[in-house]
Amino acid sequence: MDNIAGTKSSLSWAVNISVVLLVLIWLIPTIGLLVSSFRDRDQISASGWWLSPFAVEQNFQVRASADDAVERDGVFVIEGNVFEDGEGEVLRFGGARSNPTASGAGERAELTRDRTLQLEANGDYVYTSPAEITRDPSIYFSTATPPEFSTENYQTIMASDNMDRAFINTLTVTIPATIIPILIAAFAAYALAWMDFRGRGFLIAMVVGLLVVPLQLALVPLLQLHNQVGIGQSFLGIWLAHTGFGLPLAIYLLRNYMVGLPRDIIESAKVDGATDFQVFTKIVLPLSFPALASFAIFQFLWTWNDLLVAKVFLPSNSESWVMTVKIADDLLGSRGGDWGILAAAAFISIAVPLVVFFTMQRYLVRGLLAGSVK
Amino acid sequence: MSPLLQGVLTILIGVGGCVGYFYASNLILDKVIFPPTKTDPGRNINRANIVRPWLFLFPALFALGLYLVYPVIGSFWRSLYNRAGDEFIGFGNYTTMFGDAGFQTALFNNFLWVLVVPAASTFFGLLVAQLTDRLSWGNIAKSLIFMPMAISFVGASLIWKFVYANNADIGLINAIRDLFGASEPLDVLQLRFWNNFFLMFILVWIQTGFAMVILSAALRGIPEETVEAAIIDGANPFQIFFKIKVPQIMGTIVVVWTTITILVLKVFDIVYTMTGGNFGTEILPSYMMSYMFRDDGRATAVAFVIMIIVLPVMIWNIRQARAEMR
Structure with a gap:
């Protein structure tokens, strides 16, 4: 539309400058964290990170x-x-x-x-x-x-502060909690999208309603339940909790996607004698890959970044701390004034999500557009 | 057993169990319970097809029921009992809570958050979406503004702790004040009332990307004829934006707004990491967490108040979904 009269206005330089400004405001804090994580304690307290290239x-x-x-x-x-x-x-x-x-x-x-x-x-x-x-x-x-940059903060935090343990714990929580809900949700989404039965409309409405239930409600009763059945505060408990909490979005996203698949393919497969189970596994599931990927990224980011569920459903000893809990409950207290260490710890915890974000942004955007209710 | 090994095992058992359940239950339904008999195969196939959706749905419904429906009732029930959980006190938790100054502060602050964060995020999101629409490097700009979405609330809080630091050599805010001649550094997180807005901005920073992505797609979806017609009629860019584009994406703006509103009512991480609820910054989710593990009666009562605040949005969402299905 660039050639339409009126769009190439004198405003274009103003637009460019305002976008540059906005991007800078949005980016600068993160750059500050990254730069600070490579500076040692004395340098951080002697000059701002924006002066770090100078003596x-x-x-x-x-x-x-x-x-x-x-x-x-x-x-x-x-x-x-x-x-x-x-x-x-x-x-x-x-x-x-x-x-x-x-x-x-x-x-x-x-x-x-x-x-x-x-x-x-x-x-x-x-x-x-x-x-x-x-x-x-x-x-x-x-x-x-002279300006000095080193990875010393990273070495310190990894070696002496058990951050490596917390990293592994986060990974341990995240991967099963991402994979397990997908399969459960995919079957349910197929039933809600392509099977005819009484009460389907009600169930879809229920899923939409459950999307916004505050997690806070679930904490006390479920922890009590976990304690009664013997799971207690454990990794198994948090996997189950994340699975339950992630299901509404998973079902909602996948159903919306599956409903849009061409009816002819599914009906001709059924005419050829395929059962619902075969239609699902051989046709619908492979075709739904983009939606599955979208949800997987969502759930991965959500579980990786979660603090609330980890605080409640994991044991509160340092052995089972995930990175968010480690930073919020331990490092901010014990290393409160050690800005370099804090920055390094924060960067370790946000590095993986950032990589996932930049490599799979396409799927994330698609997922957001499909399920902008949560 | 190390948690990592336990995790791998759980994936295997979880995924294997799901596949096994779906495969076996379908097999049993088709071959054992309702086998297509010689006399009347169609009748049994039909009967099997009535049962089958529930086989597909059962694990999901079970998990949803246990992890999301039961807690609504369970939390409400628990909130009617005292701290130890052994004495029924009716709405006692609610009455003492509403009389508590801490709760009133939290409710008021939460009200501010709900007012400011969705409005600011949607505004910035719309602004960026519109400004980058025609820009050659628009996608890079959008990607960078979208980035905070990937960062945890804890990580974002730490990032902003640097910006707000009470030291002109660490915090940008104080460095800028220093530049303009302020003698003493200022701890913005201890400024009563205004500190809430500094905390809110962290969430705005995170959520703007979300609003931008959705609104950007909505802007692209506007029929070009309407814009072209406006240009021919001599509308200036501002008129095109406010009178032609915004009205056409109003529905999307509302969705973005409510989605962020719901999020605001759930996020406790930022307040917890930045101030721990001190200096008058408590909000309902963080107030609830301060009672978690100490007084379950009070904690569930707070949670239920959050639920009641969310309820109108929930009903509206359900009605929208039902309207779309028809």
Whole structure:
């Protein structure tokens, strides 16, 4: 429609700019998380992630040793270098905690009680005092630390925080909870789409109604039920729960898709003597692949990202934590201020859904369009 | 047994069991219960075909009944009992709950959420859908705005915790305030009342993609003649959008709006991760979770209140579905 008069308006640059802006607003937070996950703790607290490609000015403190003091012409002098390995560049320095960057490198700073401090850019310092030096004097200075990116946060979180365990637990919950409902729902959807029986309309309405039942209602009675029959809080329990909760959407999506299949194929197969079971397994099921894929992606994302059901139906010990529970209940408390670790953990938990999302977006969109009720 | 192995076994048993059930039950129905006898084969085939739908439906109906229908009744019944569950107290849980200041805050905040999140998500979704419609790189833009849909509420909360961080070197909000000369960093999550809106924006961020995808498809479905006719009549782009396009996709907008409304009533993750319900940010689902495992009577009462709020939408959905079937 580009050639229609009026559509190629002067608005087009405004449209481009607004879309760029919107995309940036939507994207920037996630980029921030990704960048932060590769920075170490000191760098994160020293400068924002948006400045991460540039050198960071960081403040340090060292103590000159009072034992190194020598007396020269009635003045006590300590000489040395603030860098342990002898490498680095001092930007500014100072002798008091209250003003740690009072003087520029190479200047001579007058301190209290007639003491002086001179710090060169290469780290060499000269500290003088008219009186005998009894306590180790502090030297404050700032240096430019080059930007540094490492996978250290990821290694830490995987090795010491049991995140690998949580990852496997999430996977363990997700895969059966995605596969099992599909088959159950497919049979039911076929019956609701292509079989004639009394009460079909009622059942379809019931499925539509159940789509919006809040999960919150199910928590207490079902946990009680699971405890009574001996399942308790366990992986089996959460698989069953996810299966039950996922069924309405599965049946609804699959039925809507199956109803749209061409009637001729199914009827001619029946005329040729195929039973309903054969029609379903040989014709309808293979033809419904796109709808099956749509639902599988939905259910996968939903179970992978779920916090509520996992908190209630899985045991609350660290052995069975899935990643969402691990982050929300453990890391945010125990590692609350450790932004790099938090970012790495969050990124581990969203990496798989993102890959699934970008590779199978087509099916996801199709599913959304078919079942935009849930 | 390791959970992973248990999982593989469950898949095998689950899938194998389903296939086995469907195959065997059909076989038994056709060969044993109603075999096509020599005298009158048609009668038995018909009888088998009356039973067969229920064979196909049984596992799904059983699971739906147990996991979604029974809980509605079970929760309501449990909410009539006291904390320990041994004494019938009628609507006692409801009366104490409605008198609780925490519940009132949660109800009020939830009201705000229901008002703001669906409106904002639909608005942004519609905006993006319209703006990207003719753009050469529109699909990439849409894909990027759609991306948060794949991220868990917990993950999204963490992402935004960085943005809201109470530190000008970590949080973008405070960095921008710093740029404009604010001296002290501000913890936006502790700003009474307004903190709710910062939490809501996280959900808007997630749901805009959903609204965009559906509305974008709806916009594409508008007959081009109507737009062309408007252009010939001299309508400007804004008039085309508001007077020609929006009225034609009103039905879809309503569906998107209600779908997000339902979601808002269920999501407890964001509040739970960001503030734990502190600083006056409690909403009904998170209020319910704070009583879960402590006072089942109160927890089920809250859940039932959520159910009652959802009920009108449920009835409307069912009526729509029935109307479509006719």
